Amino acid sequence: MAAEVMDLKARADRxxxxxxxxxxxxxxxxxxxSATIVAEAGFPVVATASAAISAMLGYPDNEGAPWSEMFAAAGRVARVVSVPVTVDAEAGYGMEPRELVDRLLEIGAVGCNLEDTDHRAGGLVEAGAHAQWLARVRSAAADAEVPIVINARVDTFLPKSGIPESDxxxxxxxxxxxxxxxxxxCIxxxxxxHQDDIATLVAELPGPINGNTGDDLNLAKLRxxxxxxxxxxxxFYRTAMADLKTAVQELLS
Incomplete structure (x- = not known):
């Protein structure tokens, strides 16, 4: 196994x-x-945010930016840090699983978010079809000898999902x-x-759960x-831009 592949595998395992x-x-x-700041603060992993990167590049979120520009930006993140990097790859940009895996490894990423929203058609991808696609990504990662960490995003709680709130x-x-x-x-x-919803998901789903802070869900509660x-x-991107906006507006006063 080539040294580069061995290093990526070690990062994926970590x-x-x-x-x-x-x-x-x-x-x-x-x-x-921003990646350098996160890594130097002592966080053991750097993750990208597609909404932040697309905005930085001047495109709308939800696969509004060309995948090549998104991956180039994520590659610059991976280049400057020595910790594992996981990339928000949105819905996969219509790539075949092996191409997606190869592109991630080319930029030095060892993890990815993959969401189940169809940004072209609107609404959610049919669950069985999406599971099959994820299985092909898993298989492609095995073929590449780097066990990329797949964080499968479930978008049912988003209003655009079209799923009634009760379901x-x-x-x-x-x-x-x-x-x-x-x-x-990871799911x-x-x-x-709501705390009750997160508690149910942790109890009902096997394996790790990715959550978000907000309202009554702080880090201590999620833990x-x-x-x-x-x-x-x-x-944090939006906070940084809001601070910049305030600072430059003060120059006019």
């Missing part, structure tokens, strides 16, 4: 191990500078089980706001509920 230790906290980065939790559990069976390492039910991984998406 990223997977971190899901079973202390709660993995990911203050998402969007460029080399969102049950559908998230159903989809999460399918995705875990397909080989996903990410984005948009969950108490058994959440294994917490990500912040574009939150």
């Amino acid at each position: 990223l997977r191990e971190l899901h079973g230790e202390e709660m993995l906290v990911l203050p998402n980065a969007w460029d080399a500078a 969102r939790l049950a559908e998230a559990v159903r989809r999460g089980r399918l995705y875990r069976d397909a080989g996903a390492d 990410y039910p984005i948009g969950v706001r 108490e509920l058994g959440v294994a991984r917490v990500s912040y998406g574009p939150r």
Whole structure:
């Protein structure tokens, strides 16, 4: 096995191990500078946020940016840090699984978020079809000899999913089980706001759960509920841009 592949494999193994230790906290980065800040602060992993990167590049979120520009930006993140990097790859940009895996490894990433929203058609991808696609990504990673960590995002709690509010939790559990069976390492039910829902998801789904802070869900509460991984998406990017806006406006006063 080539040295580069061995290094990527070691990083992928480490990223997977971190899901079973202390709660993995990911203050998402969007460029080399923000990634450096996160790594130098002592976080053991750097994660990217697609909404932040696409905004930085001047495109809308939800696969509004060309995949080549998104991957180039994520590659600059991976280049400047020595810790594992996991990339928000949105819905996979229409790539075949082996191409997606190869592109991730080319930029030095060893993990990815993959969501089950169809941004072209609107709404969610059929769960069985998405599980099959995830299984092919898992198989492609095995063929590449780097066990990329797949964080399967479940979008049922998002309003654009089209799922009635009363059915969102049950559908998230159903989809999460399918995705875990397909080989996903972690399930990410984005948009969950209530403690009871997170507690049910942790209890009903095998394996690690990715949560978000907000409302009455701070880090301590998420840790108490058994959440294994917490990500912040574009939150820090938006805070940075808001601070910049305030600072430049003050120059005019």
